[in-house]
Amino acid sequence: MPLLDDAGAIRDLLSRTRTIAVVGASTDPGRPSHGISLYLARAGYRVIPVNPTLMGRSLAGEPFRASLAAIQEPVDIVDVFRRPDAVPALVEEAVAAGAPALWLQLGVGHPDAVRRAVAAGLAVVAERCISVDHRRLMG
Template sequence: MTDDDIRRILGAVRTIAVVGWSPKPDRPSHGVAAFLKRKGFRVIPVNPGQAGQEALGEVVRASLAEIGGGVDMVDIFRRSEEAGAVVDEALAVLPGLKAVWMQLGVEDAAAAARARAAGVEVVMNRCPAIEMPRLGM
């Protein structure tokens, strides 16, 4: 994944579902979601334990299936062994999905291959809140 790839992906998305979002301000998923919102993205938090609450100007969803579409990128804050199920759900229920982003420490090569085979771009083991400032975005 080159810097140009990352710029292109982040430049092409407007709506991001953050899977594993936490309401706790000290959690990385909370901070990254807030960062993305400040950068002008529509951020939809996904956390079954917080479903129905409001965060970032959106209703927290229990699953990607509850969103039903209009998502350009899924940002995954789950353990690597859980990432595959998130990718599979995203591919099944989010028509028009452009990218899957697996956060720092999250990697699943098989899930990445399935996403790429479906025409979805994949970033693994990186953080948009680090990459965007690094790339001057």
């Protein structure tokens, strides 16, 4: 799959998506991952929060998972809110989990990891905000 950077391809990905794993999700209302997770849930997506430090808590009605491997059902997009240096390992987790798409939020770029994800067959959206694109393309 390619690096998706045009409106039509991104709209198509968002319209096919039902479940989004938000890696780096937070229960802190001041964190972008918190607000965006809630926005995506209100938009009708199932949001599965991933953060090993928040086990036992929930967000958008879903319990936190420790890792992508801990999610027992298919995920359509892995949405990443982590530092760029964490992205290569997350790409490997996404590939191992069979995720079809990876979304790297603004400031989460890692060109080598993006190349690895694309080479592994994932559709990749990089350096874009999923809620901004959703509002613009699906609203």
